[in-house]
Amino acid sequence: MSFEGKTAWITGASSGIGAALAREWAARGARIILSGRDEGRLAAVAGEIATDTLVLPFDVRDDEAMLAATEKAIGWRDGVDIFVANAGVSQRSAAVDTDMSVYREIIDIDLTAQIAATQALLPHVTARGSGHLLFISSIAGKVGVPMRTAYCAAKFGLVGYADALRAELSQQGVSVHVVCPGSVATDVSRNALTADGSKRGRSDKVIDNGIAPGEAARRIIDAVAANQREIIVAEGMEEAMGEMRRTQDQLLDQVAGMVAAGYMDKMKAES
Template sequence: MSFEGKTAWITGASSGIGAALAREWGSRGTRIILSGRDEARLAEVASDIATQTLVLPFDVRDEDAMQAATKTAIGWHDGVDIFVANAGISQRSPAVETSMQVYRDIIEIDLTAQIAATQALLPHFAKRGSGHLLFISSIAGKVGVPMRTAYCAAKHGLIGYADALRGELSQSGVGVHVVCPGSVATDVSRNALTSDGTKRGRSDKVIDNGIRPEDAARRIVDAVAGGQREIIVAEGMEEAMGEGRRTPDALFDQVAAMVAAGYMEKMQAED
């Protein structure tokens, strides 16, 4: 599959996996829309991309700003072909010490805001009958990892939403992809929230020695091009954990077959 001439909109694009995906798709001739809170950092990423770019800064928690950004993104060139729900924040704290506000903040950023952004774009994708929706979850969205209870809750939820949405869109021509990275060498651990909501401020050795963001991005884009629905990007023990919890393609196919057989229409007729 060629992405040349397509448009990809990436949230959380100022650093890490988001920035690497922007550069990787840009190298394949894709126009790039970069979103995040830091306009200056987004502009710096855009300066590395040879194709056309649009810097579209907003806070994913600001739904009015998100709706306005969606209109701008759809109106740029020929609309959005690829949407990457990547914005997120992690956690490093034991549940017994973690305030409920940390749970609320992480779930709002990592789950609710990603759903809201996708919902705003769904009519556009449904009308086009083509395109790709990518949800950046985590190995922690497949396996419960200690010190990350809020993060795991949000990332498990994101996979649940994406899997259900994939079934609903299975006859529409729109592809839905879940990405589960393991340790990637980004600032995810340094920016993680602690029990009182403050930033941790330091990284983990396993993160620092993790997969390079550009390598992770290349693997993700290749997997999307190959039509892979669940994309695990991890190594060693983390890869084994993800593969052990991988959803079988046969199950995805079974859900798609239910939809093709009129499952949704029957459910709606009973209401």
């Protein structure tokens, strides 16, 4: 699959996996739309890319700003071919110690806001009858990991939304991909929320020694090009855990087959 001339819109694009995906897709000939909260950091990433770029800064929790950004993205060049729901925040705290506000914040950012952004874009991609929707979950979205109960809840939820959406769109030419990274060398641990909602401020050794963001981006985009539905980007024990919990293609095919056989039409008629 060639990405030449396609437009990829990436949220959480100011650093880490998001910025690396922007660089890699640009290197493969795609136009890039960069979104995140920090306009200056987005502009710096745009400055590294030798392709057509658009910077659309907004906070994913601001519905009004998100809808305005969606309208601009759709109206730029030839519309959006690839959308990456990548914005997110992690956690490092035991459930018994964690304030409920932390659960609400992480689930709002990592799950609800990602669903809202996708829902806003759905009429565009379904009308075009083509495109790719990517949801950056985590190995912690397939396996419950201690000290990350809120993060796991949000990332498991994102997988569920994506899997159901994939089935619904399976007859409409739109591909849905779930990406489950393990440890990637980003600031995810440093920026993680602690029990009271404050930033942790320090990284983990396993994260610092993780997969380079550029390598993770290359693997992800190669898998998208191969139309792989669930993409595990991990090594060692994390890879083994992810593979143990991988959703089998046979099951994904079975659910898509329900849609092809008229399941949704029947449900609509009965409602």
